[in-house]
Amino acid sequence: MNTFFIILVACCFSCLIRAWLGKSVPDRMVAIDILGILAVGMTAMLAVMTDRDFLIDVALCWVFLSFIGTLALAKYLAHKTLDE
């Protein structure tokens, strides 16, 4: 279980490397979106490792927060504004 968690942390660092290197703005947005979904999996695994069941509620909320954030970023990317 600890090995899997370390692999997920390495995946998060690869997403951060892509967000740092990415040539264009949508590259960085994709990397941050994937980082959010990875964080959901890490939180669910942390709930099993520490055996505290409120952390899985945190994971369920994080799915929706990542979704709303990515939709706002995509809308800004397409129309250059957050109105309407």
Place this chain on the structure above:
Amino acid sequence: MTWNYLVGMFLIGVGVAFNALGCLGLLRLPDVYNRLQAATKCVTFGTCGIFLGIFVMKGFTGFGIKALVGIPFLLLTSPVAAHALARGAHIFGVKLWEKSVIDRYREDRGDQPKL
């Protein structure tokens, strides 16, 4: 070491392997659209595998049911976000990779090809 624990660890291992391959695709592929396709599919399926492994490990308790509820949430929200990002990137004007052969979305939007 019960069977629940072993099968759950196997499913979590499959999910983590999919996550690692998706992040490898995010690092190595040449284009925004290729990176989006590889990373979103693999990471969504991998995280669903982790949730399914937790459900198998914990059974029908409150913990396991919450993990099972997370799978439809993830399967409904993540492809919508990926589609919105791809559409936004295309409208923003990101060029395709130079070895890409076809761009149907630009034909549908009616723009002239700008090279």
